[in-house]
Amino acid sequence: MIIDNFSDAPKPPSVSVSPSGEIMEGSSVTLTCSSDANPAANYTWYKEDEDSPTASGQIFTITNITAEHGGKYQCEAQNTHGRSNTTLPLTVGAGAWKSAVTGTTTALLLVVILLTVFLWISSSNCLFLSSHLEETSPSHNSVSAVRDQKTERRFQLRHTHDQQSSTMRSTTPASASPRTGQMTSTPT
Incomplete structure (x- = not known):
């Protein structure tokens, strides 16, 4: 054994x-x-x-x-x-290429987020300024209304002046004396 x-x-x-x-x-x-x-x-x-x-x-x-x-x-x-x-x-x-792709993707995503935030803030500021300007300055319609009022007033003044001149000429056939400035009538 x-x-x-x-x-x-x-x-x-x-x-x-x-x-x-x-x-x-x-x-x-x-x-x-x-x-x-x-x-x-x-x-x-x-x-x-x-x-x-x-x-x-x-x-x-x-x-x-x-x-x-x-x-x-x-x-x-x-x-x-x-x-x-x-x-x-x-x-x-992760392989080197995978790490590079992941890093690049992360960077691009960050850029897109930052750009979106920037555009949103810019848009908000523009809306704020636009509404602020509407509140503090007359609107286009009120500017037109003021312009129309001024034009109407000028027209009324001119019309009143023209009426007064016309009334004076038609009612007084007299002429003013150069020395006294008084009106004298001329015989016809």
């Missing part, structure tokens, strides 16, 4: 991410899992909150990564003597 003193269940796996650092959308990432076990372990990858395995094998590569790939991944090492697992968080940042 041969006793195998070197058989054991997998130790908690060691996991790593390559490249290290921030993982940007659109890039590729490789997750690696290894464990000491005898016999050698089989590796299975699970994503948090998913029942079925995401991948199998010691190396798991995700190409063209998106935000949906972010989350916690668990590597499970298993052999005939047992199983062990380790969890690895994977955070995916």
Whole structure:
């Protein structure tokens, strides 16, 4: 009988991410899992909150990564003597182009809001000034009425003056003496 003193269940796996650092959308990432076990372990990858395995094998590569790939991944090492697992968080940042688009969109939205507020304030000031001018100065109709009153008064004065002159000429056939200024009648 041969006793195998070197058989054991997998130790908690060691996991790593390559490249290290921030993982940007659109890039590729490789997750690696290894464990000491005898016999050698089989590796299975699970994503948090998913029942079925995401991948199998010691190396798991995700190409063209998106935000949906972010989350916690668990590597499970298993052999005939047992199983062990380790969890690895994977955070995916927005791609550089996405950040630029988001920044530009935010800036444009801010400009539109500021322009709208400026136009609204300008419009409000114009309405205020217009209503203020209507309250403090005569309207066009009242200016016309004043002008019409002045014209009517001039006409009345002229008409009265013309009537007086006409009355004087028709009632007095006399002429004034240059020396005394009195009216003398001329015989006919």
